[in-house]
Amino acid sequence: MAHHIEGSRNSCALHGALQVVEAIEGGVPVIHSNAGCGAQHFFGVNRLNAGGDRFGGPPVSSSNISEKHVVFGGSSRLREQLKNTVKIVDGDLYVIVTGCSTEMVGDDIPAMAKEGRDQDFQVIYANTPGFRGDVHQGYQLAVKALIEQLPDLGKADKAPVEGLVNIWGIIPHQDPFWAGNLEEIGRLLEGIGLKANILFGYGQGVPEWNRVPDALLNIVVSVWGEAPALLLEERYGTPVLTVEGLPVGAAAGRYLRKISERLELDTTETESFINKEEKRLNTYLAGLADTYYRAGFQREFALIGESSQVVGISDFLAGTLGLIPRTLIITDNPPEYAREALVTRLTGIIEGDRTEVFFSEDLAEITDLVRSGGAELVLGSALEEDVAAELGVPFLQLSFPLSDRVVLNRSYAGYRGAATLLEDLGSAILSENYNTKILHSRVRHGGFDSHKQRHADSVVHAV
Amino acid sequence: MSLLKTKASRTREKRLDTLNAWQGNVSSAVTEFSDGEPVKRIRTFSQSTQDDLLYALRLLAGISDSVAVIHAPRGCAAAALFHQVTSGSGRWIVTNLDDRDTIMGADLKLRKAVKEVYQRYKPNVVFIVSSPVVAINNDDIQSVVEELHEELELDIVPIYVTGFASHHAVTGYDTTLHALLKYLGGKRGQLRSNQRVNLLAVAEHPDDRREAERLLNALGLELNILPDGALPETFRKAASARHSLSLDQDTENYLGITLRDEYGVPYAEVSRPIGIGGTGRWLEEAGNALGLEESVQVLHKQESERANSALKNFSLKGVRVYLGLASATAFSVLGFVEEFGGEVIGLTVSRLDQLHKERLEKLSELHPALQIHVADGQPFEETNIIKRLSPDLYIGDSIHLGQIGRLGIPVVSLEDVPVLGYNGAISLARRFSAALHNRSFGEVLARTPLPYKDSWFRRSPNWHIKKEVK
Numbered sequence: 001m002a003h004h005i006e007g008s009r010n011s012c013a014l015h016g017a018l019q020v021v022e023a024i025e026g027g028v029p030v031i032h033s034n035a036g037c038g039a040q041h042f043f044g045v046n047r048l049n050a051g052g053d054r055f056g057g058p059p060v061s062s063s064n065i066s067e068k069h070v071v072f073g074g075s076s077r078l079r080e081q082l083k084n085t086v087k088i089v090d091g092d093l094y095v096i097v098t099g100c101s102t103e104m105v106g107d108d109i110p111a112m113a114k115e116g117r118d119q120d121f122q123v124i125y126a127n128t129p130g131f132r133g134d135v136h137q138g139y140q141l142a143v144k145a146l147i148e149q150l151p152d153l154g155k156a157d158k159a160p161v162e163g164l165v166n167i168w169g170i171i172p173h174q175d176p177f178w179a180g181n182l183e184e185i186g187r188l189l190e191g192i193g194l195k196a197n198i199l200f201g202y203g204q205g206v207p208e209w210n211r212v213p214d215a216l217l218n219i220v221v222s223v224w225g226e227a228p229a230l231l232l233e234e235r236y237g238t239p240v241l242t243v244e245g246l247p248v249g250a251a252a253g254r255y256l257r258k259i260s261e262r263l264e265l266d267t268t269e270t271e272s273f274i275n276k277e278e279k280r281l282n283t284y285l286a287g288l289a290d291t292y293y294r295a296g297f298q299r300e301f302a303l304i305g306e307s308s309q310v311v312g313i314s315d316f317l318a319g320t321l322g323l324i325p326r327t328l329i330i331t332d333n334p335p336e337y338a339r340e341a342l343v344t345r346l347t348g349i350i351e352g353d354r355t356e357v358f359f360s361e362d363l364a365e366i367t368d369l370v371r372s373g374g375a376e377l378v379l380g381s382a383l384e385e386d387v388a389a390e391l392g393v394p395f396l397q398l399s400f401p402l403s404d405r406v407v408l409n410r411s412y413a414g415y416r417g418a419a420t421l422l423e424d425l426g427s428a429i430l431s432e433n434y435n436t437k438i439l440h441s442r443v444r445h446g447g448f449d450s451h452k453q454r455h456a457d458s459v460v461h462a463v
Numbered sequence: 464m465s466l467l468k469t470k471a472s473r474t475r476e477k478r479l480d481t482l483n484a485w486q487g488n489v490s491s492a493v494t495e496f497s498d499g500e501p502v503k504r505i506r507t508f509s510q511s512t513q514d515d516l517l518y519a520l521r522l523l524a525g526i527s528d529s530v531a532v533i534h535a536p537r538g539c540a541a542a543a544l545f546h547q548v549t550s551g552s553g554r555w556i557v558t559n560l561d562d563r564d565t566i567m568g569a570d571l572k573l574r575k576a577v578k579e580v581y582q583r584y585k586p587n588v589v590f591i592v593s594s595p596v597v598a599i600n601n602d603d604i605q606s607v608v609e610e611l612h613e614e615l616e617l618d619i620v621p622i623y624v625t626g627f628a629s630h631h632a633v634t635g636y637d638t639t640l641h642a643l644l645k646y647l648g649g650k651r652g653q654l655r656s657n658q659r660v661n662l663l664a665v666a667e668h669p670d671d672r673r674e675a676e677r678l679l680n681a682l683g684l685e686l687n688i689l690p691d692g693a694l695p696e697t698f699r700k701a702a703s704a705r706h707s708l709s710l711d712q713d714t715e716n717y718l719g720i721t722l723r724d725e726y727g728v729p730y731a732e733v734s735r736p737i738g739i740g741g742t743g744r745w746l747e748e749a750g751n752a753l754g755l756e757e758s759v760q761v762l763h764k765q766e767s768e769r770a771n772s773a774l775k776n777f778s779l780k781g782v783r784v785y786l787g788l789a790s791a792t793a794f795s796v797l798g799f800v801e802e803f804g805g806e807v808i809g810l811t812v813s814r815l816d817q818l819h820k821e822r823l824e825k826l827s828e829l830h831p832a833l834q835i836h837v838a839d840g841q842p843f844e845e846t847n848i849i850k851r852l853s854p855d856l857y858i859g860d861s862i863h864l865g866q867i868g869r870l871g872i873p874v875v876s877l878e879d880v881p882v883l884g885y886n887g888a889i890s891l892a893r894r895f896s897a898a899l900h901n902r903s904f905g906e907v908l909a910r911t912p913l914p915y916k917d918s919w920f921r922r923s924p925n926w927h928i929k930k931e932v933k
Contacts, residue, residue, distance in 0.1 A: 100596045
């Protein structure tokens with residue numbers, strides 16, 4: 001039996017499916033549920049990723065069922081809604097996604113999708129009631145629906161793309177850096193002569209999805225990418241390669257070598273690309289050294305986020321940057337079988353370390369763990385801001401939900417992402433120093449207050 | 464019969480004949496509400512919009528020293544996460560109903576959640592928020608409320624929202640206010656009357672609440688502000704106050720009339736204090752009701768001089784404005800636009816009902832042909848209308864302003880800015896000036912297409928609004 005959760009950050013299956021459909025160009029979700037389900041998604045997911053809204057508001061089609069449909073069934077309402085959606089909303093693919101109420105009522109969704117297809121519209125469906133799981137299950141259900149139901153899957157009209165590889169397991173919006181991370185992973189794979197099918201974000205539409213069976217390899221970046229990769233292996237015999245977590249910094253080189261070896265690519269080309277990238281990152285790291293020593297970067301840290309983020313970022317912070325992982329909290333509920341491997345992986349980054357790894361999505365529990373761990377630096381979501389303030393240590397928001405930053409195509413993956421992460425982390429440490437030293441001295445000398453007063457005056461005069 | 468005997472308030476459509484799908488001019492809107500009950504319309508195509516559960520979560524996030532237990536599958540709490548991380552208020556847990564719970568019911572789970580949350584935080588009050596799944600299954604919340612109330616000696620307030628029983632999200636405010644008074648208001652006659660005045664503020668911007676408080680304090684009034692920022696005991700005090708003052712009849716109406724009819728606290732609905740003249744009229748009403756006519760005159764003179772001097776270079780002369788706002792706000796902002804010489808050429812309001820009849824009649828005398836569109840979050844209709852009118856400025860408070868912006872016109876959002884009182888007028892003027900002064904962002908947004916087909920914009924905007932066949 002699922003336990004209650006304080007401050008849940010994993011939303012529901014319907015919302016996970018919406019994140020998938022909205023991240024595909026030309027994808028139009030058609031929500032069959034009561035009016036609020038789409039607005040909940042907009043408030044609770046899109047808005048907490050500042051800058052992640054494709055339609056300019058909540059989803060553009062929703063049947064908004066009322067009491068009548070709960071009592072007598074809502075299939076006819078869905079038929080009407082679907083018929084009008086294809087007339088009004090521009091799109092290449094219409095995806096019916098369901099909420100709890102219509103699933104409890106038992107509306108016949110497959111039949112409605114088939115009616116749409118019989119009229120020559122591209123319509124597929126996914127049953128995604130919130131009582132069936134969180135965003136991660138929603139991602140898997142929607143991706144499964146795409147692979148199983150896309151009418152033109154595998155029937156690419158153009159010649160097959162050479163060296164195509166699919167990327168699975170990065171969930172749009174649940175990873176706030178999804179767009180930038182996918183772009184960077186694409187860039188790295190291109191660097192060794194491959195073509196990444198990143199499937200979500202700018203320029204990624206139905207044609208890209210139709211090419212999924214043509215790939216040489218399915219690369220799995222998080223445990224949530226396993227199911228689609230296994231489904232494709234079963235259907236098309238495409239091999240699977242798992243990278244353990246988001247590749248940040250040096251980890252990128254390790255995985256590029258692994259992929260290169262598996263696909264028997266030109267080793268010289270791979271090595272030359274990795275060398276070039278590492279050299280550039282090393283130059284930046286060397287430039288940072290003075291600030292690193294002066295501001296005391298080498299701290300014990302707490303990191304709260306999704307499994308692939310925690311693995312990738314801890315690996316970089318500890319393995320490259322010399323920070324000390326203290327409390328690592330994984331919030332995405334990975335399946336039991338994956339947990340032991342995660343713990344082994346994370347506690348093994350530095351030998352003999354006293355890193356503690358936890359699995360929780362309950363805010364009260366997470367807060368207690370961070371507090372008792374006593375880190376000198378907290379990296380997490382907006383929900384960890386209070387406990388970081390309580391500990392009086394620098395804090396950086398990097399996992400969902402975000403409240404104090406805008407993310408458009410920023411990335412924490414790869415070599416470029418590693419440098420970006422360093423910029424953000426370093427800024428958090430320096431601004432903490434600034435706030436404690438400089439602002440306090442201003443307030444003490446009265447300078448800060450008079451500055452504030454001048455600002456307030458200029459606001460009134462600006463009108 | 465006492466209003467508060469029932470489990471929940473009546474829906475807005477039953478109580479006030481509320482419409483949320485309608486288009487026409489002001490004079491036909493007056494006719495609609497004059498000839499008996501208006502004919503209900505529905506949409507054959509609709510877009511996501513808010514529901515009563517979302518409104519309940521918004522209101523409850525503002526109540527201090529409380530925890531909300533959202534009795535639902537996990538996604539129904541998404542908006543609570545938004546309120547928590549963006550306004551830093553509102554502790555909540557979700558019971559996380561799963562497949563099995565939808566079949567077997569989840570009373571035990573609810574009981575456990577309430578107990579644990581009480582042990583951990585010892586709040587003054589726990590809210591239990593219902594949801595579509597719980598409403599469909601007809602899960603028994605009431606016995607959990609009654610048993611745990613005794614066992615824990617704790618106020619537990621059940622909020623019976625459903626997500627589908629009403630077409631109007633605002634019903635969620637009514638349902639929540641009904642429950643708050645029913646469980647926290649105390650019994651009539653057992654309360655000693657006090658000299659405080661209730662200021663009714665539902666989901667107002669904190670600066671707006673402070674502005675109203677500042678003005679009323681300047682008149683020497685001691686206030687009881689609710690439900691925003693209220694403590695559980697505020698509701699008991701409110702039930703014995705000497706008067707209730709209104710900030711927004713749309714949202715707080717149920718609270719005002721229940722305090723009046725159930726506890727005998729006088730309440731008069733006035734339009735929102737928006738704009739300098741509008742704020743003056745609002746203060747005047749308050750002064751008349753409380754015998755403070757002279758102090759009000761002095762205060763208005765002093766404050767309006769200050770505001771006018773801050774606004775001396777501000778004018779909307781020659782500016783054609785479209786409004787897409789909650790109804791009461793729309794009518795008051797219309798007054799503000801006209802006060803500064805602008806022209807409102809059309810408006811989309813979230814709903815129309817018996818509460819707006821008087822405002823519509825007055826408006827009809829001045830602008831009988833002005834077009835009104837009634838919709839809660841249906842941007843496909845709104846963009847179709849605005850494309851035809853091409854206004855110079857759009858003022859809105861909905862969650863789809865990102866779409867309006869793609870029409871290339873300057874947009875000002877009132878969702879999260881102070882609008883009330885003299886300071887609100889200054890803040891509004893700043894926003895309007897900036898939007899009109901530099902339009903480059905709108906021009907860039909216009910290069911991203913709207914999500915609709917071109918053929919839709921050749922259809923009439925009300926194509927999908929039909930009279931309901933019962």
